[in-house]
Amino acid sequence: MEDSASGVAAGIAAGSTVFGFAGEGPTYLAGEALLGLGVAAVFTRMDDLPGLVLPA
Structure with missing residues (x-):
């Protein structure tokens, strides 16, 4: 989970x-x-993060 260009680049x-x-x-x-920096998905509320990383 990143919110900066440098963090995204480092993670990738x-x-x-x-x-x-x-x-x-x-x-x-x-x-x-x-x-545009290459993240897999974008979310705007921390409540949404579990739905991105946990199996359904």
Whole structure:
């Protein structure tokens, strides 16, 4: 889970599946920007994270 360009790059370089957190506010990258950096999926609420990482 990352919310910065450098974090996304590091996670991908490490071979990890990276999920992008696009929170509210001016300090967060937009979802589109995170997707452009290569994240597997974007979420905007921490409540959504378990649905991305846990089996259904």
